[in-house]
Amino acid sequence: MTFAATVLTLYPEMFPGPLGISLAGRALAEGVWSCQPVQIRDFATDKHRTVDDTPAGGGAGMVLKVDVLAAAIDHARSMQPLSPVLAMTPRGTPLSQARVRELAAGPGVTILCGRFEGFDERIFAARDVEEVSLGDIVLSGGEPAAIALLDACIRLLPGVMGAPSSGAEESFEEGLLEYPHYTRPVEWEGRTIPEVLRSGDHAKIAAWRKASAENDTRLRRPDLWERHIGVRDRPASGARRETKDQGK
Numbered sequence: 001m002t003f004a005a006t007v008l009t010l011y012p013e014m015f016p017g018p019l020g021i022s023l024a025g026r027a028l029a030e031g032v033w034s035c036q037p038v039q040i041r042d043f044a045t046d047k048h049r050t051v052d053d054t055p056a057g058g059g060a061g062m063v064l065k066v067d068v069l070a071a072a073i074d075h076a077r078s079m080q081p082l083s084p085v086l087a088m089t090p091r092g093t094p095l096s097q098a099r100v101r102e103l104a105a106g107p108g109v110t111i112l113c114g115r116f117e118g119f120d121e122r123i124f125a126a127r128d129v130e131e132v133s134l135g136d137i138v139l140s141g142g143e144p145a146a147i148a149l150l151d152a153c154i155r156l157l158p159g160v161m162g163a164p165s166s167g168a169e170e171s172f173e174e175g176l177l178e179y180p181h182y183t184r185p186v187e188w189e190g191r192t193i194p195e196v197l198r199s200g201d202h203a204k205i206a207a208w209r210k211a212s213a214e215n216d217t218r219l220r221r222p223d224l225w226e227r228h229i230g231v232r233d234r235p236a237s238g239a240r241r242e243t244k245d246q247g248k
């Protein structure tokens with residue numbers, strides 16, 4: 001089954017862009033996924049094909065018009081009725097590997113890319129749209145965020161990555177950062193590869209990698225570490241309910 005990516009954008013020429021190269025490019029050529037950029041401007045109704053207007057209440061920049069956005073979304077939904085519609089916005093839920101995995105397991109995704117100051121807020125009440133953020137940064141448009149999101153989905157599609165196991169050990173898959181990697185030369189500028197990785201003792205290597213992943217996550221990403229510990233140590237649901245009742 002082909003994973004269908006529909007991208008609503010004012011810059012359809014940005015697609016597939018970097019996704020036409022390397023792993024994703026090969027998968028595109030093989031029909032593992034498809035890329036359908038849709039020009040939002042085609043859904044403007046006036047003779048100037050206006051897609052934006054000045055912000056209500058004043059201030060800098062322009063806002064994407066809700067009627068044009070709705071027409072573009074409705075069109076995409078009629079083409080791909082089963083795909084979720086995601087709007088890229090810094091106000092959205094931060095994208096996670098867990099969500100990427102769910103999306104990659106589905107029929108595809110429709111991505112709405114903002115520009116200027118962003119979207120008229122009423123679109124989110126009027127249409128079933130999931131607001132997604134790439135992180136606490138501000139891009140000039142949703143397109144690079146869409147490319148990152150699609151890249152993360154595509155590499156998980158069946159047959160795209162070489163070894164089937166290589167996806168499972170990556171950062172975030174177990175709620176941890178991945179352990180560090182090394183390759184030859186064994187000595188470089190006086191620095192060596194950790195002895196254990198050269199020992200050939202697979203149990204010891206696995207233990208070192210697990211300890212490194214845990215340690216690095218604790219030091220670099222206390223937020224992930226807290227969540228990991230919470231999930232690991234959480235009592236069975238019955239026990240949790242008891243604790244809650246006791247508190248009453």
Ligand code: SAH
Pocket residue numbers: 087088089090091112113114115116117118119132133134135136137138139140141142143145
């Ligand atoms: N005024 C907005 C930023 C608009 S940036 C604000 O302050 O929240 C223009 C467009 O770039 C947005 O509509 C969105 O589609 C995209 N964009 C910018 N930063 C993003 C991010 N962190 N994640 C996802 N999309 C982003």
